Amino acid sequence: MTEDASPGLTVARIVDPWVLVAELSVGLEDSRVTFAYPPFGEGTHSAVGRLISRNGLEFPTGDHTVELLYAAVMGPKGDSNASYALEIRNAMPLLLFQTNHWFKEGVYIEQGKTPKGMRNVSDKERLERLLEDATNLPNGIRFSRDQTIRFAPRKSYKDGELDYKEVANDGFIIASCGIGRAKKLSELSLESGNEFRTWLPRIDSEKPYDRTVSSLSYGGSFSEANARIDFRAMRGYADGYAFGVKKSLPKNLI
Numbered sequence: 001m002t003e004d005a006s007p008g009l010t011v012a013r014i015v016d017p018w019v020l021v022a023e024l025s026v027g028l029e030d031s032r033v034t035f036a037y038p039p040f041g042e043g044t045h046s047a048v049g050r051l052i053s054r055n056g057l058e059f060p061t062g063d064h065t066v067e068l069l070y071a072a073v074m075g076p077k078g079d080s081n082a083s084y085a086l087e088i089r090n091a092m093p094l095l096l097f098q099t100n101h102w103f104k105e106g107v108y109i110e111q112g113k114t115p116k117g118m119r120n121v122s123d124k125e126r127l128e129r130l131l132e133d134a135t136n137l138p139n140g141i142r143f144s145r146d147q148t149i150r151f152a153p154r155k156s157y158k159d160g161e162l163d164y165k166e167v168a169n170d171g172f173i174i175a176s177c178g179i180g181r182a183k184k185l186s187e188l189s190l191e192s193g194n195e196f197r198t199w200l201p202r203i204d205s206e207k208p209y210d211r212t213v214s215s216l217s218y219g220g221s222f223s224e225a226n227a228r229i230d231f232r233a234m235r236g237y238a239d240g241y242a243f244g245v246k247k248s249l250p251k252n253l254i
Contacts, residue, residue, distance in 0.1 A: 041241030057244030059097035062177035093217035
């Protein structure tokens with residue numbers, strides 16, 4: 001970076017574009033996902049998403065990001081990879097590339113999407129058509145065959161503080177990242193010894209539809225027992241970080 005200065009104006013000129021420094025692989029052998037390092041951000045979903053696309057990478061969804069956070073928090077603390085784990089922990093919040101469509105009946109989630117204008121335009125019929133041959137999970141949760149469209153009924157999720165057992169069974173969390181990774185978030189919540197909190201929009205007769213994106217953050221350091229986990233459904237203008245995906249999880253993992 002070089003700087004050109006003039007009276008009342010300082011310009012920071014970026015000389016080098018984003019450069020791949022390392023590849024971070026997490027998960028088991030049959031479900032590994034590889035991320036590009038360093039992360040993109042700090043920026044909005046739209047801004048960070050453009051950079052990810054420009055560099056030929058996939059958007060990180062909840063499926064991907066939970067695996068990354070779990071490895072950073074639960075992995076060995078003193079090995080040669082600990083510095084990368086710490087940097088992941090410092091890149092908060094982690095942006096999840098999913099669009100959440102909220103109705104009084106529940107939430108539809110489109111995986112791998114960037115927000116486009118965040119216009120509150122209901123398209124429930126299109127989403128339901130994509131779920132016609134869905135896989136039915138407990139508590140009325142449904143995943144499309146390619147798992148890119150997901151639905152959780154209103155009675156299946158909670159806004160506010162969740163204990164670790166509630167995290168593993170929460171419909172919005174399962175629809176965002178799958179059953180196995182909801183259990184991993186539950187384990188993180190148990191390890192932290194403190195609250196897990198969701199921040200969801202209010203849907204009622206005055207506001208029958210809303211559209212948001214999501215982020216996931218883990219507060220505190222390795223030595224702190226009071227770390228906090230936030231899973232937010234938020235407006236697209238909030239800033240955060242994202243690790244572009246080089247190799248995705250298999251599609252048959254719910």
